[in-house]
Amino acid sequence: MKILVTGGAGFIGSAVIRHIIKNTQDSVVNVDKLTYAGNLESLVTVENNDRYAFEQVDICDRAELDRVFAEHQPDAVMHLAAESHV
Ligand SMILES: NC(=O)c1ccc[n+]([C@@H]2O[C@H](COP(=O)([O-])OP(=O)(O)OC[C@H]3O[C@@H](n4cnc5c(N)ncnc54)[C@H](O)[C@@H]3O)[C@@H](O)[C@H]2O)c1
Known part of the structure; x- marks a missing residue:
């Protein structure tokens, strides 16, 4: 299965993506605008x-x-x- 995750560079999204890749055979497409909250280092x-x-x-x-x-x-x-700050 291929799962599209929006906000995948955020706190919750990046944890979800790491979990999917590590524990399943599913594929992930991360769609993120990279606002102040997005951090690709969470996905190295x-x-x-x-x-x-x-x-x-x-x-x-x-x-x-x-x-x-x-x-x-x-x-x-x-x-x-x-926009989780609000
Ligand atoms: N953090 C928590 O403990 C927690 C708990 C329960 C529910 N939630 C919910 O989970 C969701 C995500 O929370 P989070 O803490 O990961 O937030 P976050 O701010 O860490 O991440 C949000 C991500 O969304 C991206 N983003 C923002 N606007 C975008 C746009 N227009 N297009 C594409 N990407 C965009 C940002 O770049 C960022 O990577 C929110 O709805 C929040 O309410 C969070």
Whole structure:
């Protein structure tokens, strides 16, 4: 299964991605805009894994999201992108 995770560079998203890559055979597409809260250093242990892909995309950008969905064709979405300071 291929899982698209939004906000995957954040606190919760990065933990979810590390868990999926380490404990399952599923693939992950991380869609994150990299705001002040995004930190790719949380993903160094998975960044070179064949089952991991990163797209620096704003989820408010419909055209870019359409491209990501067409390119990666995920089976499921975990929506964890947020402006969590509010
Ligand atoms: N941190 C917790 O303890 C906790 C507990 C329960 C629920 N949650 C919920 O989980 C979700 C994520 O929380 P978190 O603590 O990981 O937040 P976070 O701020 O650490 O991460 C949010 C991520 O979303 C990304 N992002 C923000 N706007 C975006 C956009 N427009 N497009 C793409 N990416 C975007 C940021 O770059 C960042 O990587 C929130 O809905 C939060 O309420 C968090």
